[in-house]
Amino acid sequence: MAVMVTAAGSRPWKSLIQAIILISLSFPPLSSAYRPGDIVAMSKMGQYHSSRTTWHDVIGKHCPIFAVNREVLIPIAKPVGYTGTDPYKIKFQVGSEKFLIHWLLVINRKSSEVPMIDVNLRYSGGDLLGVTAQVVDMPLSYLNTHPEIRKQFWDPQHWPKHVLVRYTWKEQSEIDVSSGFYVLFGSALTFSFVLSIYVLQSSREKLARFVRETVVESSSNVGEFGKVE
DSSP: HHHHHHHHHHHHHHHHHHHHHHHTTSOGGGGGSOOOOOOOOOEEEEEEETTEEOOOEGGGGGGGGGTTTTEEEEEEOOOTOOOSSSSSOOOOEETTTEEEEEEEEESSOOOSSSSSEEEEEEEETEEEEEEEEEEEEEHHHHHHOOOOHHHHOOOOTTOOOEEEEEEEEOOOOOHHHHHHHHHHHHHHHHOOOHHHHHHHHHHHHHHHHHHHHHHHHHHHHHHHHHOOO
């Protein structure tokens, strides 16, 4: 009987432990977070006319570096069937989250200036929250320092072309009162629910044990009365 009571009494604890484990698994793992200086993976796709390339991984030295502002020159290969008159555009996927940067017109964009891709990345802690980008004119200060970029870009025989990409990171505050309230409320509600289940199961086990002990005691008393008679 003692062994049965011990086994029954351990069931609520097992249920409580299992519920706590499930709650802990609902939170994102910390190991998936970025650290300053980590390479943020990026892939690229190009389109010329109605023909598109497949996604290609961008090599690490051209990718964003988490929480680091910097500029890189990304090579643009000559599109298949390129005639020099129609526009060529590219798009990117950024990070394991695969944030999409939609089509950016980089060649034959009806401008006399060399293009630059201005990429803005938002992050909080170790999380990448979002990415936006636009094509702007390359700053004159950069062209004056690297005059070969302008010459090579407008040379129809020179490929690959090189486009300057500027990565700018903006940190978003981790303090969000409304979101924090909802998270706290949800956690408290979940904990209360788990605790209620534990108390209910514990009460059931105690009630069942009480009934069993009462029945055994009653049976013993009946046996003793029979012996006296």
